[in-house]
Amino acid sequence: MLIINGKDESGFIGKSVHEFACQKGFNKEYMAVEINGEILPRDKFDSKFNDGDRVEIVCFVGGG
Amino acid sequence: MMDIKDDFLELGGHKFSSRFILGSGKFSLTLLEAAIKDAKAQIVTLALRRVNEGGSENILDFIPKDITILPNTSGARNADEAVRIAKLARELGCGDFVKVECIKDSRYLLPDNYETIKATEKLANLGFIVMPYMYPDLNVARDLVNAGAACVMPLGAPIGTNKGLATREFIKILIDEIELPVIVDAGIGNPAQACEAMQMGCAAVMANTAIATSGDVRAMAKAFALSIEAGRLAYLAGLGEISEAARASSPLSGFLE
Numbered sequence: 320m321l322i323i324n325g326k327d328e329s330g331f332i333g334k335s336v337h338e339f340a341c342q343k344g345f346n347k348e349y350m351a352v353e354i355n356g357e358i359l360p361r362d363k364f365d366s367k368f369n370d371g372d373r374v375e376i377v378c379f380v381g382g383g
Numbered sequence: 384m385m386d387i388k389d390d391f392l393e394l395g396g397h398k399f400s401s402r403f404i405l406g407s408g409k410f411s412l413t414l415l416e417a418a419i420k421d422a423k424a425q426i427v428t429l430a431l432r433r434v435n436e437g438g439s440e441n442i443l444d445f446i447p448k449d450i451t452i453l454p455n456t457s458g459a460r461n462a463d464e465a466v467r468i469a470k471l472a473r474e475l476g477c478g479d480f481v482k483v484e485c486i487k488d489s490r491y492l493l494p495d496n497y498e499t500i501k502a503t504e505k506l507a508n509l510g511f512i513v514m515p516y517m518y519p520d521l522n523v524a525r526d527l528v529n530a531g532a533a534c535v536m537p538l539g540a541p542i543g544t545n546k547g548l549a550t551r552e553f554i555k556i557l558i559d560e561i562e563l564p565v566i567v568d569a570g571i572g573n574p575a576q577a578c579e580a581m582q583m584g585c586a587a588v589m590a591n592t593a594i595a596t597s598g599d600v601r602a603m604a605k606a607f608a609l610s611i612e613a614g615r616l617a618y619l620a621g622l623g624e625i626s627e628a629a630r631a632s633s634p635l636s637g638f639l640e
Binding site: 379 | 406407408409410412415428429430431432433434441442443452454455457467470471472474475476477542543569589591592
């Protein structure tokens with residue numbers, strides 16, 4: 320199973336962060352990615368998701 | 384005459400002519416850029432959250448490039464979570480500043496000073512310019528200085544309450560005893576309160592809700608900018624003494640008969 324931001328996204332196992340972002344309409348310039356607790360550097364967004372990965376993809380929002 | 388032209392706020396080796404830190408929560412994105420300009424703010428806080436599907440707009444598109452981004456660690460309940468959020472924020476490429484928020488209490492959103500000290504130490508060691516949001520306790524402020532903080536950010540009142548300087552006396556102690564900038568954060572509800580904080584000797588004021596939820600966001604942003612500048616100028620000028628008895632302003636001799 321592949322969990323991205325708390326949701327089962329197993330359809331993206333073997334696909335890259337880049338492909339995931341494109342399909343979801345995320346702007347890669349504005350996101351940071353953490354896989355299994357480790358930050359994925361921006362130049363590694365072509366890395367593939369593996370079965371069992373837990374992924375967080377975050378961006379800036381308004382806040383005080 | 385005292386002039387504030389050459390008066391700078393220094394944080395982690397960076398100089399700012401504005402002493403107003405603007406929070407970006409609760410604003411419509413289209414109003415945010417104008418509010419930043421009207422506030423004359425040079426530092427704007429942001430939060431970090433999971434990306435939303437279909438959300439192609441990003442708040443960074445609405446913040447001028449010369450603004451210093453101050454990510455907060457809101458959502459963190461302890462030091463480890465704050466460090467994790469700070470690292471993710473830095474990965475977004477907006478610099479090394481971070482406002483540490485470690486909050487366990489969900490009703491009053493009061494900061495956990497113990498976890499805040501731990502997070503500050505870890506983040507300072509990682510090269511961050513750490514601005515910790517804290518409950519105004521002198522011993523904790525001293526620990527934050529030793530932990531490598533760039534300033535301390537005591538709350539005036541609980542976040543978003545607009546209640547003002549409920550902790551006034553304790554913030555004053557920090558101003559008197561701590562060498563770092565003391566930036567009052569949270570609870571500031573109107574320009575008069577911001578001005579008072581500056582007159583007391585706070586180095587800067589942070590506000591968000593008071594502006595974002597006002598009737599005219601741009602006018603309120605400007606009112607805050609003016610009041611913070613006025614308060615700073617008054618502080619630098621040195622306030623007159625308070626006296627119990629009246630002291631005549633006019634000469635007490637040469638009365639007409």
